[in-house]
Amino acid sequence: MNLDIKHLAKLSRLTFSPEEEAKFEKEMANIVAMVEKLPDLDASGALIDPDNPMQMRKDEVVNQPNRTELLQNAPEVQAGCIVVPKVVE
């Protein structure tokens, strides 16, 4: 087992203080040791249920909640638009 907490945190877009990181490393090692207990199986069959097939809905335009209601949840709004940090140089 090779747990690179810093790398995983980066992939997860999370940051940890050095103390948190040490604690997480220990906890994660225990959890990974637990989930490692898996049999070597040859897969046969598929995880679909032929008796209960899925059906996609038609690709139709439907009326959705209005702009004001949607923007109400945005962290920062200006002139009816969501404000984000600069993303282009």
Next chain:
Amino acid sequence: MSTMELYQLTAEKLSAMLANKECSSEELTRSVLKRIEQKEPEIAAYVTVCGEEALKAAAAIDAKRAAGESMHPLAGIPLGIKDNICTRGVRTTCASRMLENFVPPYDAFVMEKLNAAGAVMLGKLNMDEFAMGSSTETSYFQKTRNPFDTERVPGGSSGGSAAAVAAGEAVAALGSDTGGSIRQPSSYCGIVGLKPTYSSVSRYGLVAFASSLDQIGPMGRSVKDVAMLYSAICGRDNHDATSALREYPDFAKELTSDVKGLRIGLPKEYFGEGVAAEVREAVSKMAKELEKMGAELVEVSLPSTDYALSAYYIIASAEASSNLARFDGVKYGYRAKDFANLTEMYEKTRSEGFGAEVKRRIMLGTYVLSSGYYDAYYKKAKFTQLRIQQEFAEAFTKCDLLLTPTVPDTAFKLGENVDDQIKMYMNDILTVTVNIAGLPGMSVPCGFDSKKMPIGAQLIGPKFSESTLFRVASAWETSVGGFDLSRTLA
């Protein structure tokens, strides 16, 4: 107690009283709201209580009834809703700082159904953050307590739902179950809880944890109440592509209590050393009682049960790490205050917005899906899932349903397991298989241990066999003269 208060009664009884005009929905709602006010300082089941809105909705239902309109059996019945189910105009927090101020602009499918039925929403119930936990202790807001013993947890993640129903702070409630989150708290709080067949209840508007395992389900004080609520929320929804294309009966109306000729399987792996002796005895006693009523007991084996917990935590965490990537501080939810650029905004937002358990699951999910590890974890877990499904199918050739304990032991004390994740995860060992296989599972009370805490028995059936589960649960309920909540409803 000589006269029963309205808040103490079942939905079945109240529905009849409302129909016969023996009480109004407004009186009933007032009774439950008063109970909430009285019990909340001790139980802390609700994140949000919508008293005014509930009374308004109740009055509207009373007016409709007075005008002679035909009413749904749940019309005017006050219900609590787990706080990961979107309610238009009422904040839906998932018990997370991330969604502390999130007000959904739409209703979940189940809320559309309940609103159309005229059910009255009392408020939003506490839970483990993003439904990740087995004790409701990971909630950002508060710790809910078990009404049977306030030193103990109500279970989780639907701990607020279970505690509210047991304490009379809701007539019934909705929870959600990804690995046991309806059944385990139902077991801990002495109530009935159903994790329906995957795809029978739409997940539209349920904040996603692990989409292939999540399912919304009913929790109540009687089997009939749970059947009523399940009938009201199941059904096809075009907004959920996994929603099954089928018709459902009225489960409450067709409910019988006859178990003659039913073959009940007892999987030996579910009665092992890890299960407390008192729990094993209580469930075995229930099995014998059902045998006396005409059921046949069959011993069956589910050999891969030991691997279920590993497979579950891999699959659930993998899906969670992907589902929770949407919480980035951009369009909705929490956003950190100071950051230099976009990446820092993401990282600070997520690090401040999520609690420790959610972070552990995201990290685990990221790990098992990451390059070089995918085959060793995720792929293996999916193969194991398939094997578990096959073993259940094999078992169901020998019996009509399975009877097991719901949880290895009764409710533990607050704080007891917070620093030991493995011990906490072990709570789910008897329930995760049901989610992994997409089956319906139900927890029914089956006695008390020497600490006077409730024990739960789990009924598991093939897909879409809810009628059979209700039938067996109802036979058991009748034979014990109803489930005893006299201590928590007093």
